[in-house]
Amino acid sequence: MLALARGIGLRLIQAFGLLIAVIVLNFILIQIAPGDAALVLAGEQGSGTPEQLARIRADYGLDRPLLIQLLSYIGNVLQLDLGQSFYFMRPVLDLIQEKLFATVLLAGTALTFALTVGVVLGVFTARRPESLASSGVTIMSVVAYALPVFWTAIMFLIVFVAKLDLLPIGGIEDPRYEGGFFGELLDTVEHLILPAFTLGLIYLAYYSRLARASMLEVLESDYIRTARAKGVGERSVVYRHALRNALIPVVTILGLQLGGLFSGALLVETVFNWPGLGRLAFESVLRRDYPLLLGLLITTTVIVIVANLLTDLVYRVIDPRIRIGGKR
Amino acid sequence: MTDTGIALEAVEASGRGAAAMFFRNKAAVFGLALFTGIVVMSIFGPGWYGVDADDMVARPFAPPGDEFGPRLGVDYLGRDVLAGVIVGGRTTLVVGAAAAGMSMTIGLVIGGLAGYYGRWVDAILMRLTELFQVQPPLLFALVLLALFGPSSKTVALAVGLVSWPAAARLTRAEFLKIRELEFVKAARTVGASDLRIMLRTILPNAMPPLIVATALTVGLAILFEAGISFLGLSNNRVVSWGSMIGKNQFYLLDAWWTVTFPGIAIFLTVLSVILIGDGLQDAFNPKLRGR
Numbered sequence: 001m002l003a004l005a006r007g008i009g010l011r012l013i014q015a016f017g018l019l020i021a022v023i024v025l026n027f028i029l030i031q032i033a034p035g036d037a038a039l040v041l042a043g044e045q046g047s048g049t050p051e052q053l054a055r056i057r058a059d060y061g062l063d064r065p066l067l068i069q070l071l072s073y074i075g076n077v078l079q080l081d082l083g084q085s086f087y088f089m090r091p092v093l094d095l096i097q098e099k100l101f102a103t104v105l106l107a108g109t110a111l112t113f114a115l116t117v118g119v120v121l122g123v124f125t126a127r128r129p130e131s132l133a134s135s136g137v138t139i140m141s142v143v144a145y146a147l148p149v150f151w152t153a154i155m156f157l158i159v160f161v162a163k164l165d166l167l168p169i170g171g172i173e174d175p176r177y178e179g180g181f182f183g184e185l186l187d188t189v190e191h192l193i194l195p196a197f198t199l200g201l202i203y204l205a206y207y208s209r210l211a212r213a214s215m216l217e218v219l220e221s222d223y224i225r226t227a228r229a230k231g232v233g234e235r236s237v238v239y240r241h242a243l244r245n246a247l248i249p250v251v252t253i254l255g256l257q258l259g260g261l262f263s264g265a266l267l268v269e270t271v272f273n274w275p276g277l278g279r280l281a282f283e284s285v286l287r288r289d290y291p292l293l294l295g296l297l298i299t300t301t302v303i304v305i306v307a308n309l310l311t312d313l314v315y316r317v318i319d320p321r322i323r324i325g326g327k328r
Numbered sequence: 329m330t331d332t333g334i335a336l337e338a339v340e341a342s343g344r345g346a347a348a349m350f351f352r353n354k355a356a357v358f359g360l361a362l363f364t365g366i367v368v369m370s371i372f373g374p375g376w377y378g379v380d381a382d383d384m385v386a387r388p389f390a391p392p393g394d395e396f397g398p399r400l401g402v403d404y405l406g407r408d409v410l411a412g413v414i415v416g417g418r419t420t421l422v423v424g425a426a427a428a429g430m431s432m433t434i435g436l437v438i439g440g441l442a443g444y445y446g447r448w449v450d451a452i453l454m455r456l457t458e459l460f461q462v463q464p465p466l467l468f469a470l471v472l473l474a475l476f477g478p479s480s481k482t483v484a485l486a487v488g489l490v491s492w493p494a495a496a497r498l499t500r501a502e503f504l505k506i507r508e509l510e511f512v513k514a515a516r517t518v519g520a521s522d523l524r525i526m527l528r529t530i531l532p533n534a535m536p537p538l539i540v541a542t543a544l545t546v547g548l549a550i551l552f553e554a555g556i557s558f559l560g561l562s563n564n565r566v567v568s569w570g571s572m573i574g575k576n577q578f579y580l581l582d583a584w585w586t587v588t589f590p591g592i593a594i595f596l597t598v599l600s601v602i603l604i605g606d607g608l609q610d611a612f613n614p615k616l617r618g619r
Contacts, residue, residue: 014455021459142599143599146596146598146599148554148555148558148594148595148598150558150573151591154591162584256461259463260465266464266466266470267558281467285561288474290474293471300463300464301463301464304464308462
């Protein structure tokens with residue numbers, strides 16, 4: 001138990017150090033950003049006389065030494081102050097909070113779909129390695145990896161919206177729609193289906209292949225042979241003995257993939273006009289809204305760090321070999 | 329014969345066996361043929377086809393098979409889609425290859441040093457790797473592009489800069505494993521320098537997984553480049569598959585062909601690279617087949 005606590009403590013310290021490093025990297029990027037921040041701010045205030053520029057520099061602390069600026073920047077970010085958006089002239093954090101839910105909804109749905117269907121497919125095909133379904137999983141995983149996600153999104157739009165007219169073309173809801181709570185919920189679900197399926201498809205392919213490989217490996221191990229030898233039924237061997245261990249690699253990889261998941265969400269949100277963080281990031285690039293863009297980078301990075309920390313903790317708790325302090 | 333020589337010979341022998349394995353794998357040979365075809369098309373295709381992808385050749389939105397239009401139809405400005413598909417691979421392939429080269433180089437240097445020296449060098453370099461790994465790669469690349477301006481060069485740099493951590497981790501793991509083997513200890517005993525041990529003794533033995541990783545990195549880099557061009561954040565004056573889809577996406581309800589064919593080109597290119605990578609993986613490591 002002590003080893004577990006020490007392991008967790010060490011990971012927490014590491015995660016915090018990583019967070020500080022991310023903030024410093026962001027600060028460096030702001031410094032490299034072309035253009036004088038004071039000039040940009042002056043432009044928004046309508047004029048730029050030298051006196052005014054000097055006042056702006058003093059107001060925003062831009063006349064202080066770089067190191068002091070860095071420290072105050074770290075302090076601000078740790079207090080959740082990500083600055084003001086150049087474009088919206090509003091706090092970056094507020095803007096991010098407004099769009100966070102849509103992205104979590106999209107990415108969460110995609111990931112849940114990919115995980116459940118992927119694990120089921122993986123277990124199913126691991127029990128029949130020579131079957132047609134198993135070859136199907138192999139082919140699907142290669143194809144899904146090679147598909148550019150923004151193009152898949154467009155192809156689905158052409159088939160399911162333009163040709164078949166089954167689903168809405170984009171957005172998160174139909175503003176004209178008035179049908180009470182359940183009606184609006186149904187409306188959002190209708191809007192969610194295509195983006196979530198598009199995004200989930202890549203990970204579905206990935207998880208089904210990973211779950212199959214991991215299951216195949218576990219099924220060959222000695223303790224499974226022992227379980228079979230003492231007469232445990234096949235279903236129980238697969239679902240009670242093997243599945244638990246086979247899921248460990250799937251869980252570990254989850255936290256690491258959130259960064260990639262967000263990258264995919266950025267493209268999918270852009271195609272489907274999904275009002276989330278990804279589309280906000282894309283629009284911020286076009287508007288050269290550096291504070292908002294860097295705020296988004298910090299926020300999503302923190303989410304990835306926290307997710308990594310959580311999967312690591314879950315992993316430590318579910319895997320007794322690590323819980324008692326053994327080597328991985 | 330030194331131990332290093334024996335090790336190199338063993339690698340060469342397994343290389344010959346691997347090549348034979350590779351060419352017996354139908355999917356891998358198909359991938360190689362497809363990739364070669366795409367490269368040849370990108371180099372010689374535009375000259376042979378002779379239509380400029382920027383020229384207006386027919387009435388806008390003429391569909392494929394239109395009696396006045398070219399084979400794959402034309403887009404909203406009357407440009408030949410087939411000409412775009414033929415020439416659009418140039419940017420994608422060059423930028424993808426440059427980005428993958430950069431990514432593998434950074435990964436090799438950082439992972440190699442971390443794995444070879446261990447201890448504090450490893451600790452520092454791995455924290456650095458983690459710093460780059462936790463940033464969502466596409467968003468990080470977009471930030472870099474916003475800061476340094478969009479051009480083919482910055483796209484290659486940005487993609488290279490965000491995609492190296494996987495290569496670094498892999499290289500580190502291989503170096504960690506190999507540096508403990510007998511022939512490395514022997515090389516150290518006869519007084520070989522660290523650099524020589526890393527480059528001549530360890531690296532050749534770490535090559536198989538790194539070659540496979542390179543194939544996957546090329547595929548990933550091509551997808552990144554396509555995504556960035558699709559968003560319109562690459563060099564806008566150059567025709568590329570991604571930018572063709574990006575510019576035509578607003579007309580997808582009326583003109584499916586303008587977005588469909590460039591996407592098929594991206595898909596086939598990445599597919600060919602992955603099939604080659606998978607084939608190499610199976611050839612180097614036959615036990616893992618079918619996993």
